Amino acid sequence: MRRSLEKLFFCRPRILNLLHWANLANATSQTIPAELEALERYAAGAGQALEIGTYQGVSAAIIARVLGPGGLLHCVDPWQETSERQNNPCWAICQRHLRRSGVKNRIRILRGYSREVANQVPDRLDFAFIDGDHSWEGIKTDWTIVSEKMLPGGVVCLHDSFTPTGEDWRRPDSCAYFEKVIQNDPRFCLVEVVHSLAVLRKIK
Template identity: 30%
Template sequence: MNTIKSAFNKINDYIINLLLRRNKFRDINKITTHLTIQEKYLLYKLSSKTTGIFVEIGSYIGASSCFISEGILTSKKQSKLYCIDTWENQAMTEGLKETYNQFISNTKQYKNIIIPIKDFSYNAIKYFIENNIKIDFLFIDGDHSYEGVKKDWDLYSPLLKPNSIVLFHDIGWAKGVERVINEEVKRNLKKHGSLPNLFWGWIKKVKIN
């Protein structure tokens, strides 16, 4: 059974690789990232089926932001993507460095979609509350500690609309992410799915429990 599953995954990866060689993906697929090819394509597909306000916590140098933005372009809807990051690499293994200019360069073709917010997520929340902005698509990929993930969920989940989608990256190794999903997130979802390192689900109610 494992052999069959492994063979299927290889075929699936091969097909996705072919898709990512299309012109619209060619340049953004070269951006350095920890995303797998399956995760890149999933971000694209889910965002292409969503309309409204997108929020990404932890954008690094823009690979995930580009795949989400490409999905928004495909949808032909008037959506916006807020990218929240300090762009000082606090959460990255290679250590502190300024990455904002690299992010802007990598995402320049989506400048009419992306709105960067250069701050910590716990400060950026004020902007959304003050402007009464509700969220249709929330991708949490910032501070991976339990405390950091829970704070992001506690702050941003009340802004999620019914039927909105929430995603968490690095579930495969970050125990804090996995714990928040199991303890706080799943009970608020009507359905969910996962890859080895990415979790997503659809919110079933307005009030988050």
């Protein structure tokens, strides 16, 4: 019942927000369970973590829950207003989802585009999940910000970096940027691919 309501109203976040408020639907995400499980594994024990693109808070809640003692997840998203009067319903769902998940005290919200709030992100990160703007310029901006700030040994996960088998229609520019630029960055090595998700570790 919950799953079918979520599927039905995935593209109608205002209705989804009402259902979520009434506890009739969960927060939604395009990140599949296997990818969420990988995020959980690689974020475990991290101190300073970053997520670019938080949407309704699904991946953020999973990452925040497994951080080490005193760990903090910095969540970057503009949650752009849909009109002058109306708040973005994904922002309302996200706040409620993080509160219900019991992780609000492990999350610092940076509301804005990554290029606008980059100077508020700490310089020494153990873990990052990039899932914001998947255009060439968007991922280029995010990779420039994140790659500089990762500590040696730190892990970066990038969504939509590979076209999953059988999903040939799914080829955002972030896949091309990954293939041409990120995969050849000598500071990082690829440790795992899960569906569309690339997992890299900083080596120097």
